[in-house]
Amino acid sequence: MILSDREIEAAIRHGFLTIDPVPAEHLWTSTAVDLTLDATLVRWKPGGPAVRPGMPGFNIRRLLEDPDRAERVPITGEGYELQPGQFVLGYTQQAIHLPKGSRLAARVEGKSSLARLGVGVHVTAPTIHAGFGDNPDDPNDRGLPIQLEIFNLGNLTVALDVGMSICQLILEEVREAPVKGYAGQFSGQKSFTELRP
Template sequence: MGVLSYTEIKRYLDEKKLIIVPLDQQSIGTASIDLTLGEEFRYFVPRNGSVPISNEAGAKDYQKFSEICKVENGKPYRLDPGKMCLGITNERVRLPPDLCALVEGRSRFARLGLSVHITASFIHPGIDSKTVLEIFNASNLTLDLYPGTKVCQMIFMKMEGNAEYCGTFQNQAL
């Protein structure tokens, strides 16, 4: 398994094996593509009691404990210190069966305490959806998250063999 370079990313895009909509050609880097932050955020509502984390927990249980906020007209989503929210990319990504990917933050924002995923950075082969980001503010600063910001990057890896994801999050939304 190897990481795709700029040349290989372009080849996959040109051959329509890898599809990203919308795609800004300026977002293609030496070994990744920058993705932008969408307008929807899901924040967790404080509550009394605990939330069960077990094998019986459903994949969409997080929706029971959270609400959606949509920001528009160039306004930011404000993320307080030590808080997390879910965001979603503007771009829809379709991976072919021979590619998987990782979503990683960008160092310019990490230096301010912003994490774009807590632990779930792996993107399965065959996925066809926008990417949900598990955004955490690890700093003691309040961070304003602006839709349209190139907040993360997707790194593509060639697989040995082919596989296709057909799970719960194939057409994910917040």
């Protein structure tokens, strides 16, 4: 079941969900909350040997920190011009926490205003699992930003600006509290802005 705006507000109020900072009123719709784009992107550098995601020891976070493979790009006041066919990684300004006992999960989806220009925000990875943002060392942690896979399939160059509505968060009820929370390789992710070179 998808939560309505009133149910999302109640979940935040009762501690079943954290969105930090809480988006402004104009970013709410009947069944979703818009999230905004953080100030730094990462783009992959072409060339080099092939990467092998299925092999033991493969680590995408290490690859992101390799200056021969990836580069951080701050978004300036002019915006970042996403060219046709280009792909970058970005983060939301908001951190999300879905305590596993809250029986909530979420999906991050694109905005129709961007989609109609050919811009998407995820490549088959929309699920924000129950337990996302859990920090066993600090139960009061504000959560984690959501990493976005931003691509331009259109013919127009599209400017990406810091703080623009980049995606929408859709909350869903989980039938029962899961045994374990999210513990994937991105469980400790920080935004590119927070990860200073």
